[in-house]
Amino acid sequence: APEKLMRTGGYTAPPLYLVGGCPLPGGLAAPGCLPGGLSTSGSPTLPSYTTGTSKPHHMKLPADIPKSMESPLPPVGIPPSLGGLPLPSHPMSFDARMPILDPLRKAGVGGPRAPGPAAPSVYEMAALTQDLDTQVITTKIKEALLANNIGQKLFGEAVLGLSQGSVSELLSKPKPWHMLSIKGREPFIRMQLWLNDPRNLEKLQLLKNERREASKRRRALDPTAEVSQDSQDIFQAPSPGGSSKKQRVLFSEEQKEALRLAFALDPYPNLATIEFLAQELQLSTRTITNWFHNHRMRLKHPSSPGGGSSPNREIQQPPTNHPQGQGQSFDPIHFRLLLSQRLMELRKEKGLPPTLPGLGPGLPPGLFSHFPHLGQQELGNPRLDSLGGGLDLSMKGENDYDDASLVDEDSNMSGAMSPSGGGRSEGEDGDRDGRGAPSPLPRTSRRKPAAPQWVNPSWASGEGGKEREVIINGVCVMQTDDYRLREQETVRIEPTPVDEANRNRSLKEEQEDENEEEQQPASTHPSSPRPDTLTEPVTLQEEESSTLQEEPTPSQEAVKEETDEVEEEEA
DNA sequence: TGCTAGTCAATATA
DNA sequence: TATATTGACTAGCA
Numbered sequence: 001a002p003e004k005l006m007r008t009g010g011y012t013a014p015p016l017y018l019v020g021g022c023p024l025p026g027g028l029a030a031p032g033c034l035p036g037g038l039s040t041s042g043s044p045t046l047p048s049y050t051t052g053t054s055k056p057h058h059m060k061l062p063a064d065i066p067k068s069m070e071s072p073l074p075p076v077g078i079p080p081s082l083g084g085l086p087l088p089s090h091p092m093s094f095d096a097r098m099p100i101l102d103p104l105r106k107a108g109v110g111g112p113r114a115p116g117p118a119a120p121s122v123y124e125m126a127a128l129t130q131d132l133d134t135q136v137i138t139t140k141i142k143e144a145l146l147a148n149n150i151g152q153k154l155f156g157e158a159v160l161g162l163s164q165g166s167v168s169e170l171l172s173k174p175k176p177w178h179m180l181s182i183k184g185r186e187p188f189i190r191m192q193l194w195l196n197d198p199r200n201l202e203k204l205q206l207l208k209n210e211r212r213e214a215s216k217r218r219r220a221l222d223p224t225a226e227v228s229q230d231s232q233d234i235f236q237a238p239s240p241g242g243s244s245k246k247q248r249v250l251f252s253e254e255q256k257e258a259l260r261l262a263f264a265l266d267p268y269p270n271l272a273t274i275e276f277l278a279q280e281l282q283l284s285t286r287t288i289t290n291w292f293h294n295h296r297m298r299l300k301h302p303s304s305p306g307g308g309s310s311p312n313r314e315i316q317q318p319p320t321n322h323p324q325g326q327g328q329s330f331d332p333i334h335f336r337l338l339l340s341q342r343l344m345e346l347r348k349e350k351g352l353p354p355t356l357p358g359l360g361p362g363l364p365p366g367l368f369s370h371f372p373h374l375g376q377q378e379l380g381n382p383r384l385d386s387l388g389g390g391l392d393l394s395m396k397g398e399n400d401y402d403d404a405s406l407v408d409e410d411s412n413m414s415g416a417m418s419p420s421g422g423g424r425s426e427g428e429d430g431d432r433d434g435r436g437a438p439s440p441l442p443r444t445s446r447r448k449p450a451a452p453q454w455v456n457p458s459w460a461s462g463e464g465g466k467e468r469e470v471i472i473n474g475v476c477v478m479q480t481d482d483y484r485l486r487e488q489e490t491v492r493i494e495p496t497p498v499d500e501a502n503r504n505r506s507l508k509e510e511q512e513d514e515n516e517e518e519q520q521p522a523s524t525h526p527s528s529p530r531p532d533t534l535t536e537p538v539t540l541q542e543e544e545s546s547t548l549q550e551e552p553t554p555s556q557e558a559v560k561e562e563t564d565e566v567e568e569e570e571a
Numbered sequence: 572t573g574c575t576a577g578t579c580a581a582t583a584t585a
Numbered sequence: 586t587a588t589a590t591t592g593a594c595t596a597g598c599a
Contacts, residue, residue, distance in 0.1 A: 151587060163579050168589055181576060248581060248592040268574090289573085290593055297576070298591080 134174035137191050142171050148201050150208065158207050159194050160187045175301055251291075254343055255281045259291050261339050266330035267296055273330045 145155055156167035170187055177185065194200045251259070262269065262277055269277065269292060271285075278285045 153587080162577095164588075165580065165590080166578055168587090169578090172589070184577065250582080251592085271572095287592075291591095293574080294592065296574090300575095 132177050132185070132188055132192060134177050134180070134188050137188055137195065138171045138174045140195055141191050144195070144201065148205065150201070150204050154204065154208055154211070158204060159200075160190050162187060173301060179301075249283065249287050251283075253346065255283065257342055257346060258339050259288070259295070261342055262330065262335060263292065263295055263299075265335055265338075267292070267299075269330055276332060 141155070144150070145152065151164070152167040152171065153164040156162040156164055160167060160170075162170070166187075174188070175184065177188070180188070197203075258281055259277070262273070266273060269288075274285050274288045274292075277283075278288045281288070
């Protein structure tokens with residue numbers, strides 16, 4: 001039985017002996033052949049290749065190879081006579097004098113080696129080969145597979161030692177050579193070597209037939225057994241300790257939209273933001289983290305050369321090269337506003353009514369449910385903690401303004417969004433990243449109101465009734481007694497017409513002003529709570545079906561202006 | 572601890 | 586059924 005060797009990063013491939021016999025299951029064991037049809041003839045003789053030990057993912061690329069390693073010999077690479085791609089002139093060759101670069105060989109590991117002169121490993125080839133055209137290679141591979149009815153699965157397992165999904169990704173979205181790590185180049189070199197092998201297809205067909213026969217035999221032996229093509233993957237590693245992978249979460253469209261939006265706001269969310277999102281979307285922080293990691297990577301390498309794979313690229317932003325420079329831009333208030341808008345758009349696109357009874361079936365019930373109490377918690381008003389209820393964040397479309405609530409995500413959310421409202425004060429938590437002074441005091445948002453509307457019925461009557469509602473700029477905001485006592489400033493923003501230039505300038509100044517304000521000591525300047533400085537918002541179950549509390553509403557024009565401005569700010 | 576790169580494998584889609 | 590998508594995971598690194 002072939003020795004099981006773990007590949008770095010997951011898929012367990014058979015030992016790929018590149019020299020000598022090929023102990024591959026499935027019929028590539030003819031002497032002299034190489035797994036996946038790699039041929040010893042014509043192509044550079046390769047040393048044994050094993051994936052059994054860890055290897056660095058971030059090896060230095062050829063540019064880092066010292067000049068002293070250059071050989072005066074002409075490049076060997078893959079002979080064009082064998083169909084190899086014309087390689088650019090390269091000063092190095094796969095020569096016996098070539099220093100050993102393969103860390104595995106340096107370390108004296110890597111399985112049996114063929115006698116004779118040292119030859120480059122796949123890694124060395126990956127390091128030494130320059131500028132393989134991955135697009136050309138994958139195109140050729142795809143054509144060959146298609147023409148010969150060979151599946152990605154078979155090809156991947158037999159030739160590349162990769163799973164079908166990985167092969168699919170490699171073939172459909174090949175990264176440019178220069179963007180690949182050495183490890184990432186390996187599959188392309190294997191593909192190229194496979195292309196060079198005149199018997200490549202023949203071998204794969206043979207393997208395919210053998211697998212088919214084996215499958216038939218198994219079926220004949222045990223018709224009741226679930227016969228899977230995968231059962232031939234005898235080199236598939238058993239689940240270690242019986243523990244399988246964690247079952248993947250299936251995000252709802254709304255959750256995805258929320259994540260994409262959050263990503264657009266901040267591709268590198270800090271812990272507090274991640275926790276905030278996890279709370280909002282009722283996902284684990286690990287899941288949120290995974291999603292951001294995946295999304296960064298996948299945005300970095302879009303599925304198509306001219307674009308990306310995301311259907312919502314309008315809100316996508318490529319991650320910057322400097323992760324530490326991020327994390328400043330996530331504003332829960334903004335996030336919620338934009339998300340509510342986006343969800344409304346989605347619903348419209350789907351032909352659903354724009355009014356959101358529950359923000360869609362895919363959205364966790366707690367999402368958006370804790371706007372009010374968050375603010376109250378920060379106000380230190382535990383009385384309101386039990387209010388529950390929710391603020392309907394649904395934004396009205398232009399044409400259906402009258403029939404639903406508008407959202408005050410502003411004056412309230414500025415406090416409400418504070419994750420510190422979850423009960424842990426900033427003082428307890430510290431200013432983790434120095435992006436905001438601990439502030440026990442509430443504040444009013446200087447952000448223009450976004451045409452919200454209180455919809456929590458319990459505030460209109462009952463224990464919430466003590467709160468005073470104030471109309472600012474046509475927007476209903478709520479102030480508690482505490483709020484008033486603390487003499488918080490309430491900025492009145494008059495809707496004055498401005499020309500576009502002035503408007504943009506104003507927005508910029510406003511933003512700068514906000515930034516300045518956030519740097520002020522909290523004791524003298526109420527600062528807007530940020531998700532990164534505040535943690536653990538408490539989610540109350542929303543009461544979306546509650547009676548909407550109509551309030552004097554701003555004009556539809558004002559609503560639109562506000563949302564437009566926010567979008568422009570975002571842009 | 573969090574990042575990137577690479578990958579698996581479940582699931583969706585063609 | 587084959588291929589594409591994508592959440593989860595790993596190694597290596599800083």
